[in-house]
Structures are given as structure tokens and as C-alpha cells.
Amino acid sequence: MLDSFEVLTTSGVVLWSRTYVPVGASAINALIQDIFIEERGTVGDAARPTYKRDGYTLKWRTAKDLGLIFVAVYQSLLSISWIDKLLDNVRALFTELYRDQLKVPRTTRVECPFDPYFDRQIKELEQEANNATTRSFTDSSAAEITPPGSEANELSAEEHPAVSGLRKAAKKPMYQDSTSTDVTPIATPDASRPNSPAHLLKAKAGPGGRVSRRSRKAAAVVTSSPAAASSGDESSANRRAAPKGGKKKMRKWDAEGLADEDDGVNLDYSAPAAEGERPVESLEGVDQGSWGTRTATGEFTLKDIGDEMDAILQSANAKDAKAADGSSGLVGSSLGAIGGLFRNVVGGKKLTREDLNKSLKGMEEHLLKKNVAREAAVRLCDSVEQDLIGMKTGSFTSVEATIRGAMERALRQILTPTSPLDLLREIQAVQGKRPYVISIVGVNGVGKSTNLSKICYFLLQNKYRVLIAAGDTFRSGAVEQLRVHTRNLRELTARQNAGEVDLYERGYGKDAATIARDAVTYAAQQGFDVVLIDTAGRRHNDQRLMSSLEKFAKMAQPDKILMVGEALVGSDAVQQARNFDAAFGAGRRLDGFIVSKCDTVGDMVGTLVSMVHATGIPVLFLGTGQHYSDLRTLRVESVVELLMRT
Amino acid sequence: MAWHSPDGWLTQGLAPHVSTITITFIITLALPIFVHWYLYRSRAATVTPKFLVLGPSGAGKTALITTLERGAPTATHTSLTPLTIAAPLPATHTPSSARYRSTNDAALRLVPILFTDTPGHGKLRHLALGLITPAPPTPPPTGLIFVVDAAALSSEADNAGLRDAAEYLHDVLLALQRAYERAKSSVAREIPLVVVAGKLDLFTALPAGVVRSLLEAEIGRVRETKARGIVGVGKGGDGLGGEEVVEEGALGGRAEGKFEFGVMEEWGIKVSVVGGNVRGEGPGVTGLWDWVAGQI
Numbered sequence: 036m037l038d039s040f041e042v043l044t045t046s047g048v049v050l051w052s053r054t055y056v057p058v059g060a061s062a063i064n065a066l067i068q069d070i071f072i073e074e075r076g077t078v079g080d081a082a083r084p085t086y087k088r089d090g091y092t093l094k095w096r097t098a099k100d101l102g103l104i105f106v107a108v109y110q111s112l113l114s115i116s117w118i119d120k121l122l123d124n125v126r127a128l129f130t131e132l133y134r135d136q137l138k139v140p141r142t143t144r145v146e147c148p149f150d151p152y153f154d155r156q157i158k159e160l161e162q163e164a165n166n167a168t169t170r171s172f173t174d175s176s177a178a179e180i181t182p183p184g185s186e187a188n189e190l191s192a193e194e195h196p197a198v199s200g201l202r203k204a205a206k207k208p209m210y211q212d213s214t215s216t217d218v219t220p221i222a223t224p225d226a227s228r229p230n231s232p233a234h235l236l237k238a239k240a241g242p243g244g245r246v247s248r249r250s251r252k253a254a255a256v257v258t259s260s261p262a263a264a265s266s267g268d269e270s271s272a273n274r275r276a277a278p279k280g281g282k283k284k285m286r287k288w289d290a291e292g293l294a295d296e297d298d299g300v301n302l303d304y305s306a307p308a309a310e311g312e313r314p315v316e317s318l319e320g321v322d323q324g325s326w327g328t329r330t331a332t333g334e335f336t337l338k339d340i341g342d343e344m345d346a347i348l349q350s351a352n353a354k355d356a357k358a359a360d361g362s363s364g365l366v367g368s369s370l371g372a373i374g375g376l377f378r379n380v381v382g383g384k385k386l387t388r389e390d391l392n393k394s395l396k397g398m399e400e401h402l403l404k405k406n407v408a409r410e411a412a413v414r415l416c417d418s419v420e421q422d423l424i425g426m427k428t429g430s431f432t433s434v435e436a437t438i439r440g441a442m443e444r445a446l447r448q449i450l451t452p453t454s455p456l457d458l459l460r461e462i463q464a465v466q467g468k469r470p471y472v473i474s475i476v477g478v479n480g481v482g483k484s485t486n487l488s489k490i491c492y493f494l495l496q497n498k499y500r501v502l503i504a505a506g507d508t509f510r511s512g513a514v515e516q517l518r519v520h521t522r523n524l525r526e527l528t529a530r531q532n533a534g535e536v537d538l539y540e541r542g543y544g545k546d547a548a549t550i551a552r553d554a555v556t557y558a559a560q561q562g563f564d565v566v567l568i569d570t571a572g573r574r575h576n577d578q579r580l581m582s583s584l585e586k587f588a589k590m591a592q593p594d595k596i597l598m599v600g601e602a603l604v605g606s607d608a609v610q611q612a613r614n615f616d617a618a619f620g621a622g623r624r625l626d627g628f629i630v631s632k633c634d635t636v637g638d639m640v641g642t643l644v645s646m647v648h649a650t651g652i653p654v655l656f657l658g659t660g661q662h663y664s665d666l667r668t669l670r671v672e673s674v675v676e677l678l679m680r681t
Numbered sequence: 682m683a684w685h686s687p688d689g690w691l692t693q694g695l696a697p698h699v700s701t702i703t704i705t706f707i708i709t710l711a712l713p714i715f716v717h718w719y720l721y722r723s724r725a726a727t728v729t730p731k732f733l734v735l736g737p738s739g740a741g742k743t744a745l746i747t748t749l750e751r752g753a754p755t756a757t758h759t760s761l762t763p764l765t766i767a768a769p770l771p772a773t774h775t776p777s778s779a780r781y782r783s784t785n786d787a788a789l790r791l792v793p794i795l796f797t798d799t800p801g802h803g804k805l806r807h808l809a810l811g812l813i814t815p816a817p818p819t820p821p822p823t824g825l826i827f828v829v830d831a832a833a834l835s836s837e838a839d840n841a842g843l844r845d846a847a848e849y850l851h852d853v854l855l856a857l858q859r860a861y862e863r864a865k866s867s868v869a870r871e872i873p874l875v876v877v878a879g880k881l882d883l884f885t886a887l888p889a890g891v892v893r894s895l896l897e898a899e900i901g902r903v904r905e906t907k908a909r910g911i912v913g914v915g916k917g918g919d920g921l922g923g924e925e926v927v928e929e930g931a932l933g934g935r936a937e938g939k940f941e942f943g944v945m946e947e948w949g950i951k952v953s954v955v956g957g958n959v960r961g962e963g964p965g966v967t968g969l970w971d972w973v974a975g976q977i
Contacts, residue, residue, distance in 0.1 A: 041756075046764030046798060047743040049756035060758060064739075067759040072802050102762060141767040141795065143747050143755070453803040454845065459906040497909050656911065670913035671807075 037115065038091065038108045040153070042129055045071075045102040048143045051129075053153055058091065058108050066093050066106065073453065073651055074418060083119045087111055096122045098130050099425045101137045105129070116167075117160040124156050127351035128344060152344055386423050386434065394438050395420055405678050407641030408606035411648040419445055443679055446644060450671045452653030456627060459497060461594065462565060470502070470558040472566045474551065474591060475629070476584065476615055477599035479572030482631035482658060484513070486599050487567050488520040490656070492663035495524060495534035499564040504554035505540040506547040506587075507571040514540050517569060527663070537563070547571060548583065551591035568593065575614040585620040595626040597655060600646055602636045608645040616650045627655035633667075634659045638677040643669070729767075730977040731795040731820070735809050735853055736828035737845045738801035741879045744959050745828055746796045748966055754959040760800040763808055767793045774974040794973065797822070806849065813853065814860040821860075824873040824976045826969065827853065831878035831886040831956065834895055847899035850876070851907070854900075854945060854952075855932045861948040871949035875972045878954060882961030889956040893942070901940035904932050 041052040041063060066086050086093045095106045105126050107118050129149065130137075136145045395416045402412040419441045428437045462471045473490070477483045487503065494501050503521055507513035521538040528534055539554040551568045558566045568591060573580035588596065598615045600608060616625045628646050636642075643654055657667045685692070694701055734742045743757040749768045770776060799809035815821060827850055833842030857872055878892040887895070908931050933944040942952035955968035 043758055045761040047757045047760030064759045071761055072804050141765050448804050451804045668911050668913050
């Protein structure tokens with residue numbers, strides 16, 4: 036069953052909400068932060084996005100032009116098939132009903148007596164789902180004839196009381212369908228679930244509990260969808276059996292249905308829709324087409340709202356349809372084209388996918404030229420498209436300019452870290468208690484040791500005592516290289532009266548993880564403030580080499596793991612970043628990137644975007660030259676400007 | 682021709698001629714219109730006071746402005762976009778510019794004040810920082826309201842909340858300071874900033890005075906590490922390289938020593954701290970309204 040449904044604005048104000056079970060604000064906040072701000076972790080296709088967190092599943096829709104977000108929250112264990120429909124309908128209704136109010140500037144006040152509409156929607160959709168379930172049961176009974184199993188029989192008797200009346204109505208149309216029996220159960224996939232488990236679980240205490248579990252199982256099997264998490268223990272034999280059970284149930288109800296029906300229906304509907312149960316019940320026996328009138332005899336208000344609601348939904352659908360085939364017709368299209376051209380200059384054009392496509396292609400090309408990996412460029416363009424569809428261009432702005440603006444925003448948002456990292460602050464926080472450990476990883480030859488010594492120089496300037504651990508025990512000359520760096524740095528610091536630096540080395544061929552751990556222990560004993568651990572370069576798609584990183588992370592327990600990536604690398608940047616990010620085992624990720632050789636690429640700084648986009652991990656430093664002092668932090672504005680420069 | 686001859690212009694002008702009467706009539710009518718037109722043109726349009734609400738994510742900015750608007754907070758979630766609302770000054774407060782007016786003065790009625798809520802998420806702060814110093818045609822905000830969660834600051838462990846708030850406030854103050862330095866002296870004007878120690882209804886919330894000293898100390902530390910940290914990358918030639926064109930000075934002019942909000946007055950930034958809450962028992966938003974009334 037649905038736990039909570041909220042309508043909120045992009046500015047964070049909840050306009051309308053309905054809570055069945057308190058969920059807390061954190062689930063929706065997490066959704067907004069992860070999906071809308073950081074743009075990661077979407078499950079499902081673009082049209083019906085899903086987000087899972089803390090055992091809840093969240094589905095949402097947005098209305099871009101009005102800045103609205105519609106979110107439905109329910110337990111991940113359940114799978115409610117009509118959620119998508121509900122969201123679509125509520126979006127259509129809400130935007131139509133309150134469009135004028137929502138457009139009033141400078142206020143958050145929206146009078147929205149939306150409750151009756153929502154209740155009505157829920158009820159209708161549940162009913163539809165009910166019908167669908169019955170249909171699928173009936174269908175299976177019509178399709179395959181198998182001998183009834185004994186256990187399933189008695190269960191079925193009390194299982195689904197409301198269904199028995201319905202069956203007659205539903206059966207007839209389904210007979211025509213029964214030629215395609217293998218399709219129909221799938222076509223009504225998890226529709227069977229919401230009605231039976233949810234209602235029964237809530238309503239029936241005693242025997243109902245048993246029944247509902249059974250029915251849920253049966254339903255889950257009927258769906259035959261892998262998403263049915265609750266049916267995980269179901270064997271294939273059970274799978275076969277359950278549909279049969281369903282069919283048999285039907286048969287049983289025919290026989291002794293009436294007695295069950297009366298007490299069953301009451302309980303069945305008490306939980307979700309208390310006021311509407313009588314008319315609904317009477318309805319179910321009748322033909323589906325006569326719903327409206329029947330309901331009207333019972334409750335006038337509901338009837339009114341229903342009619343109004345249907346009208347709104349229909350007009351919304353019609354509008355969609357018109358928009359869809361709006362391009363057809365010679366005169367219409369040419370007029371539209373002229374209008375479009377005009378609007379393109381003057382502004383105020385409502386953007387459609389076609390308008391955007393051409394310009395977005397250009398934008399994608401542009402990004403690729405800036406050395407952004409194709410994957411990242413495509414995803415960026417997609418997100419810009421998602422942002423812009425349905426928006427109106429500002430006055431005297433062309434589509435291109437609008438896309439440019441949106442792309443700039445998207446880039447800025449990606450590159451800006453969620454919480455800026457202040458290395459000095461963090462070191463200060465642990466200073467005196469334990470050494471602060473930074474380790475540096477990366478592909479061969481990207482400049483790990485060089486950047487390590489640059490960071491070391493920076494720390495020495497801040498008068499810290501730094502220990503460099505030579506963790507590269509593989510490449511010949513690696514330790515010697517660090518030794519030279521250490522000597523140089525020591526010389527420099529002695530001259531400037533800055534910090535103090537030492538090298539921890541154990542020669543070649545040893546286990547890097549052990550050396551790292553020993554180095555940290557040594558540093559703790561000797562009172563060093565910071566330990567910088569160098570590691571051997573490794574190819575990111577070499578499983579054997581990458582697997583040793585997990586052990587390394589466990590033993591050395593670095594506070595920060597930084598990955599060095601070249602600005603020169605092209606589309607491989609995405610894969611590098613991803614593989615290194617995943618290499619440290621569960622619960623440990625990279626903490627930041629150092630992008631080296633930035634001075635060699637001119638304005639083609641797309642690698643930064645590729646890496647951040649692939650992982651959502653911020654760029655900490657940029658290497659911009661050969662000197663110890665050529666280390667910079669990222670300034671988002673400069674990078675975005677370079678990227679957008681033509 | 683002398684002026685006193687019967688055909689002289691002065692004589693004609695005072696004589697009962699039709700043309701004279703017409704011209705006089707036109708001038709009589711037109712003059713007040715011209716005067717009116719001139720006066721209203723030259724006078725600057727009345728600026729609606731505009732306040733910007735800033736603060737880290739989850740501090741209660743959106744709840745605060747909905748409270749200012751409606752008197753009671755709504756349920757809120759993380760904001761994605763800025764939001765401007767108009768709220769009238771409550772009748773219990775008098776704008777400081779109108780403090781000598783009679784309480785029955787019609788001009789006192791319903792001064793609408795604009796409050797702009799901004800998203801506090803780290804990735805979206807550039808929106809807020811852009812609004813602090815908008816492009817020239819838009820006037821800068823009358824004042825800034827920086828909301829912090831007084832209960833989050835008290836968590837001693839690592840002080841993540843305090844650090845976040847202090848870093849944000851540091852950036853805001855620095856942006857204001859630079860705008861003040863850049864502006865021509867005639868344009869530069871004072872911008873008041875109030876730190877609202879919110880959520881005072883919570884048991885763990887710190888009082889406004891403690892919030893002030895905590896923030897001052899933390900901003901001092903932020904300032905110090907910022908000064909010692911690595912400079913941002915600038916543009917050298919056609920790529921990245923070189924150093925960021927560093928604008929003059931750290932926050933408050935120097936990077937060492939104790940930081941106090943008081944030093945910011947040199948840059949026209951008056952910082953005050955008030956406590957408040959939107960839910961539960963507590964002082965409510967009266968303190969904020971007092972401050973707002975003092976600025977308009």
C-alpha cells in the first residue's frame with residue numbers, strides 16, 4: 036500500500052501531501068539530493084524513474100513549467116502497479132486544477148483541496164487493479180485445465196471474496212482474449228498484488244493473514260516478474276502450481292461464494308476507502324461500463340468530482356495527443372515552422388524534443404571536441420534535454436542560447452563539490468592525535484609521484500612534519516625517484532625554515548600494503564603529522580593488480596585516497612575513474628581526483644568533467660606545471676568558461 | 682518700439698485679447714502637469730525592500746520564509762530553486778524609516794517585503810552567491826538573512842554542521858566585502874546581515890550569543906586555512922594554468938588572529954545575531970521581524 040504521496044515545488048515547499056504511514060522527510064530529501072542535485076542512482080527508464088532508499092521505493096514525476104515534483108513513497112517489498120498511472124493522473128489533475136494559482140508570483144500559498152480527487156483516483160486505480168487481477172485469474176482458468184490440488188482449494192474459498200461477483204463480468208471479454216493466454220498474465224503483471232496483500236493484511240487479522248500471504252505468493256507467481264522480491268523462495272515447481280491454484284479458487288468461489296462475500300467485502304474495503312465501499316461493491320457485480328451511474332446514485336459529490344476529474348484527464352490526454360501529431364498536415368506544419376522560426380528569434384517558444392535535438396547534437400559535438408568522454412557528453416546532453424523539454428525560451432533568446440545556459444548550469448553543478456574539501460582543516464583536526472594518511476593511486480605514468488611531492492611541498496609550507504612512504508615496490512627506480520624528491524624538498528624546507536620531511540622505504544619486492552601499514556605505525560611513533568603513501572601504477576582494467584588495492588585500503592586505512600588522472604586521457608577517463616572508485620571494496624570510495632598535466636591540453640579540459648561525471652567525486656587539485664608549486668585547486672568558473680568557449 | 686507703446690509686447694500681454702487669454706489659459710493648465718511630471722520622473726522609484734535568505738542545507742530557510750508569509754510553517758524539503766515571496770510587515774512592527782509617523786498614518790499600512798529563499802545545498806550555492814551581488818540593473822538586496830540550525834552547531838563530534846555553516850558564511854561575507862571594495866564609493870552602501878540561530882525550540886539548541894562566538898571562532902579558522910591553502914587555478918593563455926587573479930585581501934583584511942563580526946563594519950557589513958524558531962515553544966520570528974523593521 037502507498038505510504039505517502041506528496042506534491043512539492045522545486046523550491047522545497049510541500050503543497051499537498053497525504054500520509055498513510057509516516058515516512059519522515061529524509062527519504063524525499065535524499066531523493067532530491069541524489070537525483071535532482073547530484074544526478075545519480077536512478078533505477079528504471081527515464082519515463083518512470085524509481086529511487087530506492089531505506090526499504091522505501093520512491094517514484095516521481097515532475098511538471099517542469101510549474102516547478103512541481105510529485106512523489107509517491109511505498110515499501111520496497113510491495114510492488115504497486117498503478118503507481119505510475121496514479122502519478123501521471125495526479126500530475127495532470129493537479130496542474131490543470133491549480134495552474135493559475137501556481138503561476139502567481141511571490142507567494143507559496145496554493146489553495147488545493149485535492150483530497151477528494153486523490154481519494155477518488157486511488158479508488159479507481161485500485162478497482163482497475165482488482166479487475167485486472169480477476170481477469171488474470173479467470174483467464175488462467177479458462178486457458179488451462181488442470182486437476183485441482185487439495186490444499187489450494189480450501190484456501191481459495193476465502194481468499195478473494197470480492198472477486199467472485201466480478202468474475203462473471205470479467206470473464207466474458209476475456210474469452211476472446213484467451214487465444215493469447217501466454218500474453219495476458221504478463222500483461223496484467225503485478226496488478227494482482229496490491230489489492231490482495233494490502234487490503235487483506237490490514238483488514239483481516241485471524242485467518243486472513245494466512246490467506247493474504249498465500250494470495251500474495253500466488254499473485255507474485257502469476258506476475259512471473261523477477262521484481263517480485265517477496266517470492267524469492269518460490270521454486271519453479273511452486274510457480275507451476277500457483278496459477279493452477281488461482282484457477283481452482285475461481286471454481287470454488289462459484290460454489291460457496293455468497294456466504295463468504297458478505298463478510299469478506301466489508302473487511303476488504305474498510306482500510307483504504309471507508310466511505311465508498313457500498314457503491315463499489317454493488318458495482319462489481321455489474322458490467323464495468325455502468326460504473327459511473329451506479330456510483331452516482333450513492334454519492335453525489337463523488338460523482339461530481341469524478342466527472343470533473345475525467346474531463347480534466349481527458350482534456351490533458353487530448354492535449355498530449357494533439358501535441359504528438361501536431362506536426363501532421365501541410366498547412367499546419369508550415370505555419371508552425373514559420374511561427375517557430377519567429378519564436379526562435381523573439382523567444383517565448385515552448386521547447387520540444389525536435390527543437391532541442393539539432394542544437395543538442397551540436398552541443399554534444401562541442402563537448403566531444405573539448406575532450407569530454409562520449410558517455411559523459413551524451414548523459415550531460417540528456418540531462419539538459421530533460422531539463423528543457425516543456426520550458427519556454429526567455430524573451431529574445433534563441434534555442435541555442437537557452438541550451439548553452441542550461442549546459443553551463445549543468446557543468447557548474449557537476450563540478451561544484453557538495454562539500455568543499457579543506458585538507459588543512461582536516462589535518463588540523465587530527466594533528467597531535469594520529470598521523471593523517473593520504474594515499475595516491477592511478478594508472479602508470481600519470482604523475483603519481485610528482486603530484487605526491489607537490490602535495491608534500493604544500494604541506495611543508497604549512498609547517499607540517501610529513502612522512503613519504505615508498506609504496507611502489509615494483510617499478511625499478513620508483514624508490515630512488517622519491518628519494519630525490521625527498522632530498523630536494525628537505526633542501527627547500529631547510530632554506531625556508533618550513534616543515535620537515537622524511538622517506539619511509541623498504542626496498543623492492545615487498546608487499547605494498549604491509550609497507551603502508553608499517554609506515555603509518557612508524558609515523559605515529561615518530562610524531563609525524565601527515566603520511567603520504569605512493570603506490571605502484573596499475574592498469575585500471577587489470578583485475579589482478581586492482582584487487583590488491585582493497586587489501587591496501589584495509590591495512591593502511593588512509594584518510595584520503597586520491598586518484599591521479601591525466602588531463603590528456605580521452606574517453607578512457609570514465610572507465611579509469613569508475614574502476615579505481617570500485618577497487619577499494621564495499622564502503623570505501625575514492626575521495627578526490629588530482630588531474631595532472633592540465634597545462635598541456637589548452638582549453639580541452641573535458642577530462643575533468645568525464646571523471647567527475649562518472650563517479651560524482653570532486654576534483655581536488657590540478658597539476659599545472661613542472662614545479663613543486665604548480666598545484667592548484669579547481670575553480671569551477673574558469674573550467675566552465677573554458678569548456679563553453681567555442 | 683518702446684515697451685510702453687500701445688503695440689508693445691507687455692501691453693499686449695496684459696490687454697484683454699483672445700490670444701493672450703488662450704496662451705495664459707494653456708500655461709495655467711500645463712504648468713502643474715509639467716511640474717508633476719518632472720518631479721515624479723526625477724524621483725527614484727520606490728524600491729521594495731528585498732531580503733535574501735541564505736544558509737546551509739537543512740537550516741530551515743524555506744520553513745522560515747513560509748512562516749514569515751503565512752504565520753505558520755509548512756512541511757518542506759530540500760530546495761532546488763530560489764523562491765521569492767512577498768510578506769507584509771506585521772502591524773506590531775514599525776519600519777525604522779517611519780518611526781516618527783503617527784500610528785494612524787495610512788502610509789504605514791502593509792509594507793510588502795520581498796524575501797528570497799535560496800537553496801543551501803553545496804552544489805547550488807552559486808545561485809545564492811549570484812543573488813548577493815547581482816548584475817547592475819538589479820539592485821542588491823536590502824539585507825541578508827543567514828539561517829543556521831542552532832541545534833546542529835552544538836554537536837561536538839567533528840562539528841560538521843558548524844564547519845559547513847561557517848564556510849558558507851565566510852564565502853558570503855567575502856563576496857560582500859569584495860563587492861564593497863569593487864564598487865565606486867558613491868555606490869557602495871551598507872548591507873546588514875543577520876544570523877538567525879534557528880530551531881531554538883529544540884532542547885539542544887544553543888542561544889544566539891553562543892552561536893555568534895562559535896561562528897566567529899570557526900570563521901577565523903576557515904580564514905586561516907583558506908589563506909594558507911592552495912590558490913585556485915586561473916586561466917593562462919588559452920588553457921588552465923597560472924594563478925587565480927586573487928582579489929585583495931582575506932576576510933576582514935588580514936588572515937591571522939581572532940575574527941569578529943565587528944571588523945566587517947569597515948566594509949559596510951553590519952552583522953547581528955538573533956534567535957528564533959518556527960515550530961514549538963520559543964521566541965518565534967519576532968526577533969527577525971524586529972531586525973527587518975529596523976532595516977527599512
